[in-house]
Amino acid sequence: MHTVIDWKPHRHLDICTVALDIWRSGYREDLLATVAVTKEPILDTMSPDPHAPESIIPSQPQSTVSAYELWQFQKQKRELREEYLDHWEATTKITGTGRPVDALIAPVAPFAAPPHGKNNIGANYTLVWNVLDYPSLAFPVTTVDSVLDVVKPAHEFLSDVDKTVYERYAPEKFKHAPVGLQLIGRTQEDESVLGMGEIVDKALASYKAKA
Secondary structure, eight states: OOOOOOOOOSSHHHHHHHHHHTTTTTTHHHHHHHHHHHTTOOOOOOOOOOTTTSSSOOSSOOOOOOOHHHHHHHHHHHHHHHHHHHHHHHGGGGGSSSSSSSSEESSSSSSSHHHHHHHSSTTHHHHHHHHOOOOOEEEEEEOOTTSSSOOOOOOOOHHHHHHHHHHHHOOTTTTTOOOEEEEEEOOHHHHHHHHHHHHHHHHHHHHHOOO
16 A cells, blocks of 8 residues: 655756756866767767757857856755755655655656657756756656647646647657656665566556556
């Protein structure tokens, strides 16, 4: 018997923002130094469109970030991790077991597996766990049915990204595309996540067998 409660995300946008602040502090130099060893070419884009504007690294060096500024980002990350731990522990008040939740089950992305070159948004759904150092196990659930999974009426969008995700979806374009979820545990609980993943996998298999 498992108790399921709704999870209220805690400052996910702030967590992902500080992650990008840290990453952008010197990622261009880091990438260039790494590939210089093997002389391998740098991919400018994952898009099949030869005129795609996006690039993995900027052509010009980014603005300099001082050691002080970088450590402020790191300090913010530490504070966010502490807050999230408190947020997780606080679920002891609502689980009914006297213990906090064991794991979270959440979308792995805001869309089904997209066409090649269109996976350039939505990374925040997994990036947040990188910052928190929480293990996450992605697993397949179903695939897009172009007959059942029709386009829903337009709604009030949460952001420009939300609107882009909505506009990119087309049943025939995403036909048979995998749809996945992720199971997230806490730091140092990798083995527990794998064990709970097996339970979820068996539950899904049982459900599909009865469907």
